[in-house]
Each structure stands twice: as C-alpha cells, then as structure tokens.
Amino acid sequence: MRIPHHLVRARSGLWSFRQRVPVELQPVVGRLTFKRTLRTCDMKEARLRALMLAASYAQAFAVLRERRVEKLSKKEADELIARLTESTNLRDLTLHRTQAPDGTINERWQIDSPEDVQLYRQMMELTAAMDRRALPRPSLLYGPMAAAAPAPSPAPKPAIETITLGKARDAWLASIKGSTLPKTWTIKKTAVEMLTSFLGERTKIHAITRSDLARWYQHMRDGGASTPTLTNKQSYIGGKGGFFDWALASGYYPKGDNPANGHVSYSTREKRARRKFGFKAYDSHQVQVLFAPAAFESLPLPARWASLIGLYTGARASEVGQLLIGDVFEDGGVPCIQISDEGEHQRVKTDVSLRTVPVHPDLVALGLLKWIEGLRAEGHTRLFPGAKAEAKNGQGNWVSKAFSRYLAEVGKNWPNARRGFHSLRKTLIQELQGAGVVSELRAQIVGHELDDEHHATYSRDFTVKEKLEGLGAHSPGLLSLNYGLNLEALRPLVDPALLPEGSLPKNSRRARSNA
Template identity: 25%
Template structure:
C-alpha cells in the first residue's frame, strides 16, 4: 500500500522533508506570517515525523496561549521565543541535512565497494570450479590418481562475510519495495537476530557457511531457556529468509534455510467466545461502574473490541483522524497509513461504523477531549517500543489478561499454581475472544458472510472477492447497511458512561513523554 505523508510534512523535489503548518487566520496579524515552513534536514519519514510532531505540538500550544491572551499582539518575549525556536530548528535541520548527505556518500561508496568485492568473489568461485572440472577430466583421461596435496587449485577463498550478505539482503528488500519501513525492518526486526547469529558463529563467510554451521546455530537457539517457542521460530524464519535469498543470488549453493524449518503447528482448537455470564463480569464490573481504571485505554479498548470485533493492535494504534464521520455515519477507519501502524493483512484495512452504544457512553466526547489536548493518537497513554514486531497492543493485552483472571473469567486450560504464584496453561478466553464473540453474534443475527468478513477484516473465502483490492471491498456495501449490521451486536449489557479523570490526563502526558524518549533513543 502507498504511504500518505501527514499533512504537516512536505517532501521537496530533492526528497528532503519540510515541516509545514498553517497559522490560524485569526492569529496571522499577531504572528506576522500565514504559514510556518522549515526544513527538517532529513529524507527519513521516521526521523522527520518525530521532529515535526514535537514542533507541531509546541506551536499549537503557543497558538492556544495567544488566543487565551485575548488576541493581543505578541509580546516581545513571546516573539523572541518563537523566533529562537524556529531558528534553532533551522540550524539543527541544516546540520542534520549535511550529516545525512555525507552519510549517503559514504554509504554509496561502501555499496559500490561491496558490489565489486562480491562480483570478484563470484568470479573467483566460478574460475575455481572450472579449473577443478578441468583437473578432474584430465585425471579421468589419464586414468591416474592424483594426490589431494598435489592439487594446485585452492579449495578455500576469502568469501563474503555474513554481515555484508545481510547488508546486501537489506538493500535488495528496500529496492524491491518488499519492506514498507526499511529502516525499522533492518534495525529492529532483523538486526538483533543477525547479531545473535554472528555472536554464535562469528562473521562467517559464504564459503565457510555450511550445514554444520547452520545446525550449530539451530542447536544454540533451541537450547536457550530464556527464549519462548515463538521467539525461536522467529529467529529461524529471519535467518532462513537471508539464507534463501543468498542461495538465489548464488552466494551459497545448498538449501541451508531448510535446516531451520520448524514442524507445522498442531491445531490448538482456537479461541473460545465469551459466555453471557463472562460478558457481564467483564463489562458490568465495579471497575466500569465506579470508573476506577487507571488509564482511559483500559476502559475503552475492550468495549471497542466487543462492539467492532477489531483486533487489539488495530484499536490500540488508532489515530484521532481515524475516527470520522462519512455520509452521516461515524466510522472507525482501520488502516496502516502511518509507519508505526501494522495490520495483519491487506484485508484488515477497512472502515467500521461506530456502534450507538459506544457513542452513547461517550466515545466521541473522549475523542474531542484528547484532540483538545493536542495529541495525535486516540490512546496516547500507550507506548510502542522499537523491538521487533512490537506494537501499541502489548500493554493493553497484558492488562486485559490480568483483569479477566481477577474477575474469574478463565478457560479450563488455565490453572493458578499457588506454589509458583503464577498462572499455568494456555488461555483460550483472551482478548481475541471478543472478536470471536462479535463474529458469532453477527452470524446468528443473519448477517451474510461477505459483510461479516468486511466488518471484522477477514480475507474473503469467495474466489471472486479475492481479486478485489481492499479499497474496492470497502465500497461493496452501503454504510447504512453496515451500521444496521453493527447494531445487531446487542449483548443486553448495562454500560456505565465514561468519566475522564485527572489521572487519565496524567497518564496521557506520561505516555506521550515515554514515547518521545523511545523515539529519540531510536534515532541514529
């Protein structure tokens, strides 16, 4: 999918990103200009977006202060502060732009050096193979047996180190467009795993990389008690992807990736939908009735999951702009139009009408409250780290697990070990069960399979529909029809209205500060 830049970012014809913010008409006589336009000194959307976001929030707060001041002319102190802010950003951007230009030149030189080195190595291997074939043919013709020590053809070459193979792999993925966010994929998805691989085997060359080395790495990972099975599988999948690419590019000759393939998962029986009693315990609890949740996200995310069937990450990463009105219907726009958003598949891209229950208990009021505070995301109290495949859904998932267990909503496979003071077994009544519960309710209410797939973001089982693009599928059904379908999610529950607290506001401030620190640490 194509990536849409935020409205406050602009890319010039040379690829550099600029911050652009329109000054409100009523403040232009005070500020003295209609638009603020400054270079961010970078062509990286990830880096520029973080800088621009910080600058946008600072300026919007300044605009609000000016309005509260009665619209009087900007004081000399305020004007000096504004100019100092913009000038400092300009100086920093210029320095960053020069540094990035130098880094690009160095990177280009390294890339060319690696290309020539790799080409030389491939040529040397080909020549060596040809020489070996000639020697073998001569030996056969002479019917003689030449001792191995007497061969003049070397069986070893310098080879290409694995770290350089990884660099070439990353350039291929970026150049082919397979990676949507190459910087994040390189640094956070693959980088830590490649470091572990090199720490285990050394920076082994393609010539020395053989089945024995790959098996050694596999056994080392399998033996890690601190790794979950999912993490071990992820390590094998990522290193396997590099090895498959290396074989296609003829850096290695054998199917080394096959050594890392894991057995297919056994069927686990899936998730259980929540019963009516489960739902009453979860959504008519003292926590909801008394409004004791520490964060607003803890109040809203389970409710949105219940009345939309959306996945937890889809909800947790929503932006304020994803809540909008179209043709008289309020919608939740589930998309990945931001580098920090991730969806499970293309079919997950969709718009879902907002259930009247959510509007009735204050979702739009909450939306307006957060927007007035100057945030971009619907739940700024949540943070996303830069770990591989991490998302905004990690914290709410952990919270919901503890919440339901505290209320006695558990599955048969879950037991509490008092001796170890921990829960044992895999739960089948989890947040994802809200999705199954909603889908089951829609099915029993007579909603067609096509519309259910459209609402919950499942890939279509219909052969004809598989050839539609997500944008086309989103237009297959009128919003009024989909709203009527959503209304059929009636669980007979009594919900308390949302009441924001000072603690919720404090948690939003803390969350935004944590995210800013995480993003700053991720910058090169």
C-alpha cells in the first residue's frame, strides 16, 4: 500500500516532514498525520531524511497492522508508534554519508554523547521487545557502539529461496509478458533494468532493503527525474502486481513490508499542476461542433460509433476498442454494454473498471443495436472488426488516433488545452455531476474507485435500471444526460442503410464494405 508523505518548507527555510496515517490505522493511532521537523534548509538532505522517515513509518504501520489482528489497545498502539518514531530521531543522532568511487553511498549514525547512548539503548530495548513478540524490526542504521550492545536472539524466519536480482528480473518479465500489452511490458522492463543496473545483477534480492530503494529513488531524482516519472517507476517496482509484489508472492523476498513502496508521492502543489494539465472536458459548444453532421461524416463509420459510445458511456478508448458482440445484451429489458476482461485479449485498468453500463436512449435512437445485429448477422464476434486484437499500443489506439486527427481539424481554433478521446469520458463525468448524479452512482457507471475505503467495503452494486433511471426524484441517473445532439441528422451517418447508395458518404461506404 502506498503511504503518502511530503515535505513542507517553513518561512525560516527549514524543512518539515508530514506523514499521513493509513485510513484503516487512523482509529488505532488516534491521528490523521505525523509532522517531524527535519532541521535542515538543504533540499537534498531534507529529501534523504524524509525518505528514511517514510521507511520507518511504513515499518511502524506494518507492525500495527499485524498486532491489530490481536486487538492491540490504543495505549499499546500509541506507545509502539512513539517508540518506533523515537528510534529515528534525526535531531539527536548525526548522519554521516560517504560516497565510494563506484557511486555507492554509505551511511552511519554517530553516537558520542550521553543523550545518544540513552537513545541507542531505547532502540535496543525496542528491538528486543519486538523479537520477543515476533514482530518485524524497524529498519535502523546502527553506529559504532552497536558492537557493545548485546545482540538479541533472532526470531525464526521462514526459509526463502535465494535468487539474484538479474535472474529475478528475467523471471518477472517472463511471467507478465503474456498478460501485458507490448508497450507496457517494454516500460516495465525499462524500470526493472534501471533498478538492476543501480543495485547490480548479482545482488541477492532477499537482501535488498528499504534504504537501498530509497537510494535508488534519490539517485533518479538527483538525475532530474520528475515526480510523475518516479511515481510510475514506483508503481512498476513496488505497486500491486509490480516486481516486489511478485517477489513476495513467489517466495524470493521475506513476507511483510514491500521495500519499494511508499517512497514517492505527489505534493499538494504537484497534484494541482496535474489537474491543471490533465485532459479537459468538452463544453456544450464543443460537443455540438464535434458531433455536427457536416463535420462528423469525415470520420470513418467505426470511429463514429466508437466516439458516440465514448460520449454516452464514458468508456476509455481501450475499453471501447476491445468490445465484443456478446458484450452488448439486455438485463431486465434494459440494453447494456459490459466492460469485461473475460474475452480473449480483453483487459481492464483496475478491478473497478469491470462494470455494466446501460445503453442511453440516444444510442438506441441512432441505431446502435441495429448496427450490432448487422455485424452479428455477418458472422463477426467483435464490435470493431478492424481493430487489431494484439495491437502494440492497445486495441483502442486506432480510435484514439482517428479521433485526434478529426479533433485537430474541427478544433483547430479552440483555446489550447489537452484534449482527445479521453476528454469524452471527462465530459460525461462532469455532465452527470452537474445533473446531480451521486458520486457512488457516477463511479459505478464509469469504473472509478472512490477514495473513501468505506464505500468499497459497505456499498452495494447498483442495478442497471438504477444506473439508467437513478435512485429517486432527487437522485437522477444516466437518463439525465442531454447533449442536445441532432439525432435525426446524425442517424444517416451511422446507419448507411437510410441513405440511397449513390448518396452514401465515401467514408461510410468504405467502412460498410470493410465491416
């Protein structure tokens, strides 16, 4: 689990570290965040100290999660979190950093005062207590006096299979190749090869620590990597289904904390910037221009239907491109489109992306069901037969490109902004929000995961009728969408049978013959 943290700079120039407590542990810890003063004005030093603090807090949270099974009291939780964070008091123990010719950074704590000795003894007591209770130790760097302290008896550890980082890299890439898009596989390969190059191919994977990963992330940041780049690398190496997640499941890494996770997160300012430069929704005027019959006929027939499906369902380009004939069906008399990963070559972004979306009456009026029946009668199994099932950039790449070329022409005089097929999804979400559709219903229609863990645990799935009609007079559903399109003029462009063969638009005639 990624545990968000970030740095804050005071007017004095000193940096502070803020660590958010995971939602499920907030009732146990009794607070939402921790704040620690780093007592430095140097950005690089602050980042290093923040990374080490984040690693220690992650260890502390892992301990609390394990003890929570046995109903750890709030008093015990407070004591344990205080002692764990006390053991990384950067104010009292001085950090020494040296860099070898090969680029390796060595770090140690100096212990040379009575206060340092007292703090060190507290660390030793905590370590011994955790050994007695069979809990994981926090990641600590011991100074010169470590040899003078009696070493506690190690708790028995489960046997793990040793494997080098290089071999683990190759095995992981081989395990995900069959279920990953070629482009995504290449990106993941680049990330794990960067880690292997930094730590060395012969490094034993079970010996890699959170500090090793912290050095890697800092190395990339020092090399100019941005937060989005670091976040992506973290998701591939430390996220769900990532390299270390696979290593833990395969028995190559000790069970417990994922050492590659929890190091990088977006600051409040970076989150604002991402929202500012993300895809923009189309306003009502732009929707009218995009779907004006005179312009819309320049799109090939499959791209027209893909665009309309995106506008009325909020489906991603990849979800639209991989649709099968069998994904369109009736449920209780309501025609529906199912976003699924059950068919061959079908994939979804996340588990919540698996959903059933009612077909809006505008799509029915335009002849969507009739068009699909025509494809079925011709023996097709895919909604868009021309899409390549094993396309390198995904089955929605064709519609994204076709729509982008079309957009570049019809929207060439619009204000500069990031727009594309994905903007149709954002348009639908904002239209539903403006119509008063509740967030839980919107999330299930478009396949979004709500941030509040309460919803995932206790909410139920809405029926297709509820998604279409809403939950009552004051809680509408998908029927509240009203783009005001000229359906009568658009239908001949998506149902070529309504026009005489001689007047059939060129693109439509070619699309029908290739269907």
